[in-house]
Amino acid sequence: MAARSWSRYSNRTFYLFVSPWVAGFLLLTAVPLGYAFGMSLTNFDGSSPRWRWIGLRNYSELFRDADAWAAMARTIGFTALVVPLSVAGALGLAVLLNRRLKAVGLWRTIFFLPSVVPVVAMAIMWKLVFNRDAGLLNAVLGVAGVEAVTWLVDPMAFYALVTVSLWGLGGGMVITLAALQGVPPELEEAAVMDGAGRWHVFRHVTVPMISPVLFFQVVTGVIASFQIVVQPLLLAETNSIAEVGKVPRGTHLYMVQVYEEFFASSRFGYGSAMLWVCFLVILAITVLVQRSSRLWVYYEVDNDGR
Incomplete structure (x- = not known):
């Protein structure tokens, strides 16, 4: 009986234990990385709401810097x-x-x-x-x-x-x-x-x-x-x-x-x-x-x- 209950709930238990790490990775790593990459494709100056999409221009400038x-x-x-x-x-x-x-x-x-x-x-x-x-x-x-x-x-x-x-x-x-x-x-x-x-x-x-x-x-x-x-x-x-x-x-x-x-x-x-x-x-x-x-x-x- 014990073996059957463990088999029934093993997947749920696994996801329960890894959920804090997954949430932390998404909120503290994946989302900031994606946001930073999106920002790298703009001319955002940190304060002005007037920014525009410039594509890979920052990367092109960086390779010449x-x-x-x-x-x-x-x-x-x-x-x-x-x-x-x-x-x-x-x-x-x-x-x-x-x-x-x-x-x-x-x-x-x-x-x-x-x-x-x-x-x-x-x-x-x-x-x-x-x-x-x-x-x-x-x-x-x-x-x-x-x-x-x-x-x-x-x-x-x-x-x-x-x-x-x-x-x-x-x-x-x-x-x-x-x-x-x-x-x-x-x-x-x-x-x-x-x-x-x-x-x-x-x-x-x-x-x-x-x-x-x-x-x-x-x-x-x-x-x-x-x-x-x-x-x-x-x-x-x-x-x-x-x-x-x-x-x-x-x-x-x-x-x-x-x-x-x-x-x-x-x-x-x-x-x-x-x-x-x-x-x-x-x-x-x-x-x-x-x-x-x-x-x-x-x-x-x-x-x-x-």
């Missing part, structure tokens, strides 16, 4: 540098804190705390650290006899932004640490008994076992790095976040250009077109990473279920 593609190139370079450093740094911290250390819980908390600091507070804090005249970093360099460095202007602004982006390694560290603790110790012990050194055990046993987690961090890191906008705006030596034109060229990433089109130039249609192109670029890179995962990601169960 040298500034937008230069910002995209800087963003790709920024991503290519920050994502590997973030994954490697999180892995290194996780390996270090996976050992039996004194007060290891305290150390884990200390390394994790920066990842929960609000991004605005973090950017303002680092702006004070990088300040040329009164910053902590230049004060330390001054003790070592190094002249003060202007960190927040070109060409050092890019490296300052990279440093700020690497500040929150704690979130990735916790995920990687959980993956390391899930590696069966029997596999590592068997490799040691076969004569493998510590480095070979880590490279050929530990890393393949946690490679799905590393793959997850690469994908999410790529998506997050393409969406960075608050940090470059707050790190710039400006009196207001609205002064987009004063953002150093090295940190004028693609989303900063989008912000400028939306809120400085009031070109909501053109900015929406830029966002859709950014979405397609992120999607293409994600697909490439997914395809490459066949070469370096190990699953205990094959993708075909065997």
Whole structure:
């Protein structure tokens, strides 16, 4: 009787449980995406009711916009540098804190705390650290006899932004640490008994076992790095976040250009077109990473279920 009632109500139960996700996806993802695409086909300025349909003109202009593609190139370079450093740094911290250390819980908390600091507070804090005249970093360099460095202007602004982006390694560290603790110790012990050194055990046993987690961090890191906008705006030596034109060229990433089109130039249609192109670029890179995962990601169960 119980089996028959489950068979009768299984479909209804399934749709009941997935309905919150479906509603959230439609209202918070699908509808905004469709609205943004529709806006990208207009010359809407964000306030005037007089807007008209212009078709693909925004996209045509975007493909000829040298500034937008230069910002995209800087963003790709920024991503290519920050994502590997973030994954490697999180892995290194996780390996270090996976050992039996004194007060290891305290150390884990200390390394994790920066990842929960609000991004605005973090950017303002680092702006004070990088300040040329009164910053902590230049004060330390001054003790070592190094002249003060202007960190927040070109060409050092890019490296300052990279440093700020690497500040929150704690979130990735916790995920990687959980993956390391899930590696069966029997596999590592068997490799040691076969004569493998510590480095070979880590490279050929530990890393393949946690490679799905590393793959997850690469994908999410790529998506997050393409969406960075608050940090470059707050790190710039400006009196207001609205002064987009004063953002150093090295940190004028693609989303900063989008912000400028939306809120400085009031070109909501053109900015929406830029966002859709950014979405397609992120999607293409994600697909490439997914395809490459066949070469370096190990699953205990094959993708075909065997």
